[in-house]
Amino acid sequence: MKRITLTCCSILFLAPFACAQLAIAKDSPQSNKGLSSHRAIYADLSIPPDEAWILPVKSSQLSPGKVISRQLKMPGLKPFFLVGDDPRSLDWLRQRAGELKAIEAAGLAVEVADTNALSRIRAAAPGITILPVNGNDIAARLQIDHYPVLITATSLEQ
Template identity: 35%
Template sequence: MPKFLLVVFVGAFASVSAIAELTIIYDTGHTKPIAPLLKPFVSDQVLPDHPGTAADSADQNVLTGATLGNLLPVRSPGLLVGDLAGRQLEPGVQERLAQGNPRPFFLIGSDRVSLEWLATHRDTLISLGAVGMLVQADTEQDVRHVAEISQGLSITLGSGSDLASALGIDRYPVLITRDGITQ
């Protein structure tokens, strides 16, 4: 290996270790700690309220894969299981759906009504390439029931409150496409 490349190669590794510690270059005073956001991904060890140097906190903060138990329960305040029949979309929602919804998606819960809806519409949802959001689940068993029925569908866990509010809906299960919101 030529001397020049060896120096560049060694120099690159030396500079990586020099940037390992973070330095705050600007703080608006409105920053929020990241610890609450990391809780689902952190082992049972406690995150410090005020992070110290990388050397001080490296042994305390061990990031791990999120466990299902850390993500539960899933709640969506303002959303209830039920029928959308007779409800009209708020003005502008249909236009927003037509413009900004390239892929069909659905909201479901782990309740009996949602599970029956999912079982009934599963093949249609797969053919549409729809993705789902589980907006209500209390236990790991709830999530497993949904997973058993949804074989072949991609479903994530999360609160659907903000999304439902933006779309003007308060019920699930629903399918949301460019053409509108249906059950």
């Protein structure tokens, strides 16, 4: 139960960093003193937040290895993938970066030693959001032992 709570808290904490949005803030008539009633507020997410505090990330139930593809029935699930900072994951990311970007898959780095390792992972798939997260709960729920792996609403594949 603690792992589920920790995972949920991590996702809720990291969700605002996953995509940029434009928010419009409306001032109340008393406070704007003749100024425009609307002003745009932009969130600059081009600079990743300092994630050093969450590192290292270790997922004891997952390791690099071969994943057997199988069908899933999870309607509405947005595509995501699990990777680590190992050579197999980095090669997989480089080979599939175009496809991952095209389907707008988000990445979870489930085995990351430090900020340099996270930078290497992100460099292998530029333009794709990849966040460091413990993957044990996902591994248990989807009954997987290895990564890299792509999870979609209809399949689990390497």
